[in-house]
Amino acid sequence: MDTLEPIVSINNVTKTYKRGDQIIPVLEEISLVINKGDYLALMGPSGSGKSTLLNLIAGLDQADKGVIEVGGIDITVLSESELSRWRVSNVGFIFQFYNLIPVLTAFENVELPLILSDLSGKERKEHVFTALKVVNIEDRMSHYPSQLSGGQQQRVAIARAIVTDPTILVADEPTGDLDRASAANVLDLMDRLNRDLGKTIIVVTHDPWAGKRAHTVKLLDKGVLSDDSQDTHS
């Protein structure tokens, strides 16, 4: 990685939750820079705040304090609807439980984010086919999620995440619900997306196998960020 162009920069971000009248700090004064084409894994025990950090980067949640810039835009100042529009073209999501819409076929699920763009119907179809080809699931495109295995569903979800060609890809425990073989398959796919297509990927996981694939691993514990001792480049 020679061109070190920062794509995500987080500066002094603090986030707390209220539970009853108790205020629980989740993230304290976190600062982090992620460069373009990076593959970052956020690891840590449950409750460490790694998912919260991911949600903040993806613009799903709002920080109490601090600045988060993604692709040069400070997303902490955007309104809810501005954030919505921003997410469409800038963030691709991969969830632990795939979160496909059960009443839509694989093809339709991938097409879903595109209906918010101004692409023509034909262009949309082309994009969907390309994305399905990348994840290698074209043969199942007219199946409903319930007719697909977990690994297949996750591949469809990845296709949905990349179909808009987003600035960053975020994944929250993408292998958390998969068996070893399917997980490996999904991780290979993410590798390819990063290597061949130059996608910036941020993944939250506590699966060491998944962590190993990343270029950089950051540890998050009790709201504090630290570098992982073993910086494993694959």
Add this chain to the structure above:
Amino acid sequence: MIVKILIRNAFRHKLRTSLTICGIAIAILAYGLLNTVIDAWYAGVEASAANRLITRNSISLIFRLPLSYREKIRSIDNVEIVSYGNWFGGYYKDEKNFFANFAVEPNSYIKLYPEYKIPENERTSFLKNRRGCLVGKKLADSFGWRIGDNISLISRIYPGKWEFVLMGIYRGKQKSVDETLFFFHWEYFNEMIKKSRPFSADNVGFYVIGVDNPENAALTAKTIDKGFENSLAETLTETEKAFQLGFVSMSESILDAIKLVSFVIIVIILVVVANTMVMSVRERINEYAVLKTLGFSGRHIAILILGESILITTIGGMVGVMATFPAARIFSYAVGTFFPVFNVTKETLLQDVIVTLIVGITAGILPTWRATTIRITDGLRKIG
């Protein structure tokens, strides 16, 4: 695509959706029927003509007016035809077989009510035969009466057995015309009264007056009542419409109750549909959160949920409307002559449609509000 999700969502829980549709169909059916019942109550008002006046004794309906008033009324300006009659209060064989029956002066009465269609030959034979009677089609059908049949009625007011011969059957020119009435000759009635109760002979229960122009109706009514002021029997003259409305207003409380009840049924069904939507949305809150994550806005979610709610209610509403017609026919048959005119009107159908839409939208509001305001991170956490 949104529409596709919407439609498929609606039929995701087949059992739940079909139960809800069934509930709406029944509610709309009941609503339509109740509306039709109310319309039936007002049928007499609807069918009344603007140029007809009714004159009766001002004390109350049970008091009569002397026959001699006829000539006096006829001499009043703008009056074209004067007819008269008595409420007979008769029933056929059993008190349960109750229908409206009048002794009327037939020549003028038929002229005043052109909406009764009577075949020419039946009309002349009815007018000629002093013991003849003229009967509505619906009434004749319900007792299986044919032309030439001998019919005897028993009256609660006038003792004895009264024998009539069926000479004519009329049909209504419009649907709103009451086809369950029974008319016979006032002359025959008066003769019988003369024999049994001479002191109450030559009295009529009401006069029906045809005015040349509806615009003159109000003035003519006043002139008639003025003419009999301070006489033995003071009169009260109203347009036919006002007279019929007076009858309706007697049962005002019941009508109000029915109106209230038809409102209650809407609330019940609203609650049922709202419940269905609340449950469906709660189960799918995770999906809505995913959609929001993908960049769909609150507006999209609102369309999804409200659309589903409206789709389900509309299907139910259509089933209900379609069922209203056969149900109204069965109901009308069951109550017989109690509601002489029982038709499902366009207004009722329109109201059905409006109610369906209102229920569909209202039921979707609460879940829509929930789904659109929930924070994405909370929505995503609710799994399964």
Add this chain to the structure above:
Amino acid sequence: MRLLFFYSFRNLLTRRVTTLLTSSGMALVVFVFAAIIMLAEGLQKTLIETGLDNNIVVLRRSATTEVQSIISRYQASIIETQPEISLDRTGARLLAKELVVLITLRKKVSNSLANVVIRGIERTSIDMRPQVKLSAGRLPKPGTLEIMVGNNVAKNFKNAGLGNSIYFAMRSWTVVGVFDAGETGFSSEIWGDSDQLMKAFRRNAYSSIIFRRNSNFDLPSFKRRIESDPRLTLNAMVEVEYYKKQSEMMAKFLRILGISLTAIFSIGAIIGAMITMYAAVANRTAEIGTLRALGFGRTNILFAFLLESLILGFLGGCTGLIFASMLQLISVSTTNFQTFSELAFSFRLSVGIVTKAMGFSLFMGFVGGILPAIRASRMKIVESLREV
């Protein structure tokens, strides 16, 4: 069993919105059901309380109401001499020859015309109706154009209060008294001097004769005597029976209306309960599997869900009845089809109605819950556990 109850109850608590919606649907049905039956009950009670057991009403044979009846003075004099009439303290016969006609008055609220009973009375008429109590003004003097009105007439009709005069039959009649006859039909009547009213209406015959029976009275033999007398075309009945009959048609109409409406409505509410309970079962599949794995039997599961649905019905029934009981404060005034005259009465709640409404509500809960409960009890442990 107690644990089971709390399990069902807490589940309802967690799904507050759904519980609220489902039970309020049922509450509305119970409300309508109770309201209409209460109305019929109120009407019947009002008319039954109007009559007394020891008063006898004599009418013309074909007449079913006093308004239709005519009794000539000659016939009246025959009745007057019957031996079964009791005497008051002064030794006078407790018998009244009354005139009953309808007049039209305008209602206060709707301004529409309604028929009101005007009763021509004698001095004895009041002695025989202990329910009638003067609440304002004084009794009308015999032989004058003075009248007194029932409190419902004073309340519901225009210009019918104390001190007003009402014009009918070419005369102006002054209201000198208002009487309260409790929840009876008399409260919807106007009373005036019998002779004066007969003169004004130019009638030479009475409508009815009322007398207080003495211990020698026997209805069948009295009836037989009157009916076999060719001079009399009359019929006698106990006053209670007479008034009971007048409420029959209307009460029957209300009951049929109430039952058929609630039958339709209850389908809606049952469907609501079914939807809720099916959803409850579907959402708790894993829970059911766990309970079964812990050793709870199929019947336990069945009861738990049925109980949940019955609680829904119970909540609905209670709410519906609470609102229905508030109706008792409202008085209704409508035309009785049978007598064609205006009658005021109020909603009456009775133990019987409460039981019926509650039973009906639990029935809705039962019907709505039984199928989902059966489905829950039939689930296979392994399959339901697998579902997350």
